[in-house]
Amino acid sequence: MNKRQRKKVRKKAAIQHYKESGEDLLHCEQCGKKLDVLNEYHWKWGTCGSYCYGKLVGVYY
Numbered sequence: 001m002n003k004r005q006r007k008k009v010r011k012k013a014a015i016q017h018y019k020e021s022g023e024d025l026l027h028c029e030q031c032g033k034k035l036d037v038l039n040e041y042h043w044k045w046g047t048c049g050s051y052c053y054g055k056l057v058g059v060y061y
Contacts, residue, residue: 003038010037030055 030052
């Protein structure tokens with residue numbers, strides 16, 4: 001699968017997930033910035049960077 005197709009499939013899956021659960025996979029859970037669908041870090045953890053992930057798990061207050 002090439003880059004364009006992978007991006008299309010992931011966006012479609014994220015939209016379907018939002019319809020079912022109400023959880024938005026296309027935006028950072030902590031700060032709300034738009035996430036890149038092809039970036040594995042964004043897709044795996046749902047945050048835009050390590051700082052937002054640290055805030056999410058409680059390392060930073």
